[in-house]
Amino acid sequence: MKVSVLQFPGTNCEYDTQYAFEQLGANVEIVWHKEKNIPEDTDLLVIPGGFSYGDYLRSGAIARFANIMDSVQEYAANGGKILGICNGFQILLEAGLLPGAMKRNDSLHFISKFHNLKVVDNNNTFLSLLKENELVNIPVAHHDGNYFIDANGLKELEENGQILLRYCNEEGSESNLNGSISNIAGICNKEKNVFGLMPHPERAMEDLLGGDDGVRMLKGFLQ
């Protein structure tokens, strides 16, 4: 399995992402944003977390115009699998590959901690190894994680099974971490080949680091 991980100026999770997928047996290549094409043998394309272009203008708003992005659009249109983690999710929203937009957290503070998530829908590659309603504990680290979509858009996400993950409290009831509409932490596109989430599964790969709930998420792609 070949995983290509994009790298922009300001990306800071590319090596953690590489390490995580290598631990699972994947062959990982890091691809600089100036490249024109993603590697031809890519089975999964990951846009990792960080602060591309310093989050200037809006998180992901500049990265969306990078050289590599035409090839990313083409890859998605041909059914290629894409995972956007945190800043990667923001870039996918700005690129129009996922619906909705990201606003600053309600609190106006950067939030960095482990947090519970509920699996809303596992009828997709990403979460196929998890059970519906199962809770996973995954770190979040962002200041622009307040997901927004209008009422019609939200209805569509619900009807098409595109809401993947919601924020939950310790007891497992849904909770609002950052202002996100409907407590949304992750979504996919209608075709279910483009996935985006704010939490960082690549930081939850071993107990020593606080938990390994990220393993089954990322493994979903390697089946």
Ligand SMILES: NC(=O)CC[C@H](N)C(=O)O
């Ligand atoms: N961890 C990250 O990817 C940070 C994401 C983002 N730039 C934010 O703070 O909102």
